[in-house]
Amino acid sequence: MDEALLPLSPQVFHILVALAERDQHGYGIMQDVAARTGGKLRLSAGTLYGSIKRLLAQGLVVELRERERPRDADDDPRRRYYRLTTLGRKVAKAEAARMAELLEQAKRNGLLAKRS
Amino acid sequence: MDEALLPLSPQVFHILVALAERDQHGYGIMQDVAARTGGKLRLSAGTLYGSIKRLLAQGLVVELRERERPRDADDDPRRRYYRLTTLGRKVAKAEAARMAELLEQAKRNGLLAKRS
DNA sequence: CTTAGTATATCGCATTGCGGTATAGCAAGG
DNA sequence: CCTTGCTATACCGCAATGCGATATACTAAG
Numbered sequence: 001m002d003e004a005l006l007p008l009s010p011q012v013f014h015i016l017v018a019l020a021e022r023d024q025h026g027y028g029i030m031q032d033v034a035a036r037t038g039g040k041l042r043l044s045a046g047t048l049y050g051s052i053k054r055l056l057a058q059g060l061v062v063e064l065r066e067r068e069r070p071r072d073a074d075d076d077p078r079r080r081y082y083r084l085t086t087l088g089r090k091v092a093k094a095e096a097a098r099m100a101e102l103l104e105q106a107k108r109n110g111l112l113a114k115r116s
Numbered sequence: 117m118d119e120a121l122l123p124l125s126p127q128v129f130h131i132l133v134a135l136a137e138r139d140q141h142g143y144g145i146m147q148d149v150a151a152r153t154g155g156k157l158r159l160s161a162g163t164l165y166g167s168i169k170r171l172l173a174q175g176l177v178v179e180l181r182e183r184e185r186p187r188d189a190d191d192d193p194r195r196r197y198y199r200l201t202t203l204g205r206k207v208a209k210a211e212a213a214r215m216a217e218l219l220e221q222a223k224r225n226g227l228l229a230k231r232s
Numbered sequence: 233c234t235t236a237g238t239a240t241a242t243c244g245c246a247t248t249g250c251g252g253t254a255t256a257g258c259a260a261g262g
Numbered sequence: 263c264c265t266t267g268c269t270a271t272a273c274c275g276c277a278a279t280g281c282g283a284t285a286t287a288c289t290a291a292g
Contacts (some may be wrong), residue, residue: 002224010123010218011280017218020225022133027239040214041123045282049241053278078239078288085136093229096222099215100155102126105152106212107160109136127249143270162248165272167248194257194270 008095011043012051016084016092019061020041023070025079034044052082060088121174123209127159128167132200132208135177139186141195142168168198178205 008016018024018032026048034042043051055061064081067073108111124132128150134140134148142164157165171177180197200208222228 001154002182003204009125009279014218017222017227022146025239028207030239032265037214040119045239045241046282047280050281053241054279068221076239076243076288080240087160088147089227092222092227096227097151097229099219099222100228101153101234102130103215103219104132106129106136106208106215109117109133111133111136111208111212111214112204112216125248141270145285160252161270161272162250162252162274163248166250169272170248192257192270198272 003091005091006095006098008091010041011047012055013092013095013099014043015048015055016039016088017043017063017093018031019082019084020089020092023081023083025081027079038066054080055088060091062082063087068096119151119207119210120135120212121207124207125182126157126217127148129211129215130157130159131164131167131171131210132176132204132211136205136208139197139199140195143195151230163180172198175201176207177201188192 010081014027014033014036018029019035030045030048052061056063061082062085064083066078067116069075069079069081103112121141130149130152131145134145134152137148140148146161146164168177172179175197176200180199185191185195195224219228
């Protein structure tokens, strides 16, 4: 019940990468993704909250309880914070490995100018 | 009308990578993808031919005329061969660059064990 | 106290992925 | 032959996903 969910969509993988960085609330993830991609990819509200709902159901992410919230300066009561689970991290790693492999093949076929 | 179609789904990108390797017919692409992923990703017929139809409409791929067919040993008349267009190659490169960037960030967040 | 930005949620639509089915050419063996 | 299994394309309907719009409400600034 873990790598069966691969491959992840780019949108979902972006959410997991954002959460791997730090625990975040939905709107924060949205801004994070936009910032990371230089504004090229903007998750719509429907995609974001729909995906979070699925990730919670699949156990890749959990919602933090009140007292577990990171102590940010502001404490907006509307915010709901999320954290990657062990399974979520495992799946994200598997997806990263899959992408690395695919990218390697793309490189062999002349589809990548620069290198990492 | 080129990077607006990013990000590509993993399935579609796989098809483009397969065609970057060489001109192929649909069923060949299906086997190619399965082989490249060690059987982990298998494009269903619906996904494959549906995607090809879209790729043709978007101009990322063209169908080869009879005389342009690669001279394979067998010449099954049912086969329809496809080739990446210049635009298709450009889009595939843009997607590869996007993935490389994302993977770089995943790596920074501890989501990638090995190196490229 | 009004306006703009933050924050979550849901609805309906469009797109995409997929399994199943249909059709048919091909190759091998009995 | 002719049957069986693999190759090959295509389409159908369903399910899953992404997205824009809308609703609701809290926050901060002026």
